[in-house]
Amino acid sequence: MKLEQNVSLKAFNTFGLEAKAAQFIAFTTVNELLAALKMMESDQELMILGGGSNILLTKDFDGIVLKNELKGIELINEDRNHVWIKAMAGENWHQFVLHCIENDWAGVENLSLIPGTIGAAPMQNIGAYGVEIKDVFDSLEAVEITSGKYQEFTAEECEFGYRESVFKTSLKGQYIITSVVFKLDKTPKFNTTYGAIQTTLDEMKVKELSIKAISDAVIKIRQSKLPDPAEIGNSGSFFKNPTIDNIDYEGLKAEFPSIPGYKLLEQKVKIPAAWLIEQAGWKGKTFGEIGVHKNHPLVLVNYGNGKGEDIKSLAFEIRASVAAKFGIEIIPEVNII
Structure with a gap:
């Protein structure tokens, strides 16, 4: 873990906007996160940065930026119908979706190509094409910023709403999400009724429906409508x-x-x-x-x-x-x- 001064954030936000952080730390373990929090001054402004896909930087940031680079995906439980997958908050969301598809874990395929990280997914209750995070969410772990204590949150405690959660309302700025557990299906329940998914599947001449086919269709739709942040x-x-x-x-x-x-x-x-x-x-x-x-x-x-x-x-x-x-x-x- 390294404390850096006067760091450009241009590479860390998908708008590609130039802004500088007075202090910057990238943490790769929870212990590094806890150490970084202890280094902070009591009145210091804090920004938690994941994939940088949901921020608009309008000025330099005078406080400290903590870049979440917690990585890891593991199967922690399963029964006849479901698997419980724990993903660390710094994992790329789309790469996580592709990993689930490769392992035949169903439920997140409609959320393909959404930018950002695992940690931002429940915070925003991200959603697309008839599916939201709350539909596949089991629980999450987070660190309270002031005390450094771990806490687990259930779906009910997250208070999911349309593109929001308790972490954007009453608990805004109080916790740092470190990992999320998803409850996914071994047998898929295909959701093709929203938007142009079925039309796109027909255009792709898909003969046998699968979670990969749905993912491919969603990717094709999103790429036709939305610009690639790497280009614009x-x-x-x-x-x-x-x-x-x-x-x-x-x-x-x-x-x-x-x-x-x-x-x-x-x-x-x-x-x-x-x-x-x-x-x-x-x-x-x-x-x-x-x-x-x-x-x-x-x-x-x-x-x-x-x-x-x-x-x-x-x-x-x-x-x-x-x-x-x-x-x-x-x-x-x-x-x-």
């Missing part, structure tokens, strides 16, 4: 899809007949934020070194030398225009720092 700086979907009351949705549908909506429980409807942003005229717009991606209006991009503060300003302009046109507030999914 971005953090994937920048905004959450808003949820409104059914009565408000019916009112909007009278004014905007083509507005899509997905009915949820408790008389709620989820509206695709991408549709709202496109209808507000932002899709494909460029502003110097930044802009809104031409294929997916939910994705804000850095074309090379953009500034985080400019992307933040663009995001808030988009929010304001959507609110003015539809009366709907869209909330960033990305953490703005």
Whole structure:
């Protein structure tokens, strides 16, 4: 473990934005993490960095950055129908999905190619194509920052919601996730009804459905829509899809007949934020070194030398225009720092 000073974070965020950390430590074991926490001053600001795929850096960071590089994947239990897989928080999420597919562990194939790490997955309750982390989650272990104590969290204690958990609400900034246990199926329950999965499988001429085929289809869909951060700086979907009351949705549908909506429980409807942003005229717009991606209006991009503060300003302009046109507030999914 090495304490470094004045470290560039450009290589550690998928937007590719230049910002410096006053102090930086990469930890590879829990003991190194505990040692790093003991080194901190009581009033020092802390940033935990995983894959850097869900942050927008708008300035230099005056505190200490702890880069999570905890690695390891192991089968810890199994019965006739399920396996319990423990993955360390610094593992790459997509590589974990591929590992599960290779071992015929089903349940995460619809979550292929989502950027980020294992530790960020439950924090965000990541989801795609009809599956969320809460559907395959068993438990996680985390270290309390102030005390250094280990604690296990069950699914109920994580309080999963749409792209959120207790670690983004009441316990925000209080814990560092070190490992996650997933409960996966030995016999797959194929989920092909969401989005263009079935259409893509048909185009791929898949004769025998498998978790690998679903993963391949999801990868193909995502690659056709979303830019590769290695080529164009971005953090994937920048905004959450808003949820409104059914009565408000019916009112909007009278004014905007083509507005899509997905009915949820408790008389709620989820509206695709991408549709709202496109209808507000932002899709494909460029502003110097930044802009809104031409294929997916939910994705804000850095074309090379953009500034985080400019992307933040663009995001808030988009929010304001959507609110003015539809009366709907869209909330960033990305953490703005």
